[in-house]
Amino acid sequence: MDFVSAGEGQVTIDAATCRLASPQQFEMVGVESDPARLMDMAIGRGFNALWSTSALSNLADGLAFVSMPLLAASMTDDPRLVAGLATLYAVIRLVAALPIGVWVDRFDRRTLIVAANILRGGALAGFALTIQFGVSSLIVLYSAMAVVAALESVADSAAIAILPSLVGTQRLESANGRIAATQLIADEFAGPPLGGFLFALAASVPAFAMGGLWALAGVIALALPTRSPSTLSADAHSSRRSVFAEAVDGIAWLRRHHVVGGLAVIGALASIGYMLPFSILVLFARERLGLNGTGYGLLLAFSALGGLLGSMLASRLRARLGSRWTIVASLILGAVALGGLALTQNPIVAGLLLALYILHAVVWNICSLSLRQRLVPDDLLGRVGGATRVLGLSGLAVGSALGGILADFDLRIPIAAGGVLFLACCFVAVIMLRGELDLGIRPTSAPHESGD
Incomplete structure (x- = not known):
């Protein structure tokens, strides 16, 4: 399903992104306002880094979709324990959704994406080693799945929040569409059969592959722009509320x-x-x-x-x-x-x-x-x-x-x-869904404002 910003009345250009609020603002600073050129400028290196990170991460998700249940089935014949993996995954994501949303607004989003991917890569590598040396168990598998679910929520939430700063507001559908297409290819077509093939080679192989893919995704995410301190939550540099x-x-x-x-x-x-x-x-x-x-x-x-x-x-x-x-x-x-x-x-x-x-x-x-x-x-x-x-x-x-x-x-x-x-x-x-829904300038209201 769901990626810092140019302030109203200005254009911000840095090494990673070209961000715009509207064609009129480009005219104000003497930049050509040709729509085709603006669209080409709207997606740059920052988005490409996010897209690559998403592609690798979703390929790992596709491997997990097949290999994790297969691993559970190799450890127990109890269908409740096998199905429990999916239940655990859903519960972790539900419970963690609100606190993770707070962290995404408090901290640098690039750092969250990098850390979440590298940490779940390390967790899966460690889990693969337990399989390799014959010391794995359902408890270890459930623990690894819980870590993956929590960190996936962090990475996904931070990615959704960072995307508007990487592309022009009128290019959000295009950017989200490219990410969605890659996700479908990785999750539905490439990942599941590859996961089954790797599991047939050895039970630890898909776990090692997932760990490597997530770790590489974290390294690529280092190319994302950092969040300017001025755009952090108003509580970031003061005594923080709960x-x-x-x-x-x-x-x-x-x-x-x-x-x-x-x-x-x-x-x-x-x-x-x-x-x-x-x-x-x-x-x-x-x-x-x-x-x-x-x-x-x-x-x-x-x-x-x-x-x-x-x-x-x-x-x-x-x-x-x-x-x-x-x-x-x-x-x-x-x-x-x-x-x-x-x-x-x-x-x-x-x-x-x-x-x-x-x-x-x-x-x-x-x-x-x-x-x-x-x-x-x-x-x-x-x-x-x-x-x-x-x-x-x-x-x-x-x-x-x-x-x-x-x-x-x-x-x-x-x-x-x-x-x-x-x-x-x-x-x-x-x-x-009434009113002006397709504004070219993003709001900058504080938490107490309604945004209506």
């Missing part, structure tokens, strides 16, 4: 801002709608579509192609339709896709509908994330992002539980219910 008090600032700002708050509400509902069908999709594929395990894997791989298309279309759609109607159109597409999926028994039609569904999800994620990055003040990006993440992760948990309950009656019900929820999201989007 983490809880600072987290409340982000929650309060989110609650008062009708657009960003609306995005958070939509995100929570959409997370429920997403997990309703996907929590039971493997059963739907087997019983309604007649697919075996291989067919189910191909179905998911084909649907991921829709996500790649969405990552390429998001910035173009936003430029043509604006953020509000791009979001509304994507949610309508998601509702229609799930409605059609609930009715079909044809695996080819189901594959096409799932591809359209994933296309909608990627377009929605890119547009909503870019809009939040555009509208939230720099010194609140971490905390508002943390509060938004709590709502989204909670929605995933609720959707997963509801999907299993509804599927007891009929496998089509959770899929159809997901479509209905996306229609509700459309209604919320039309009502709450």
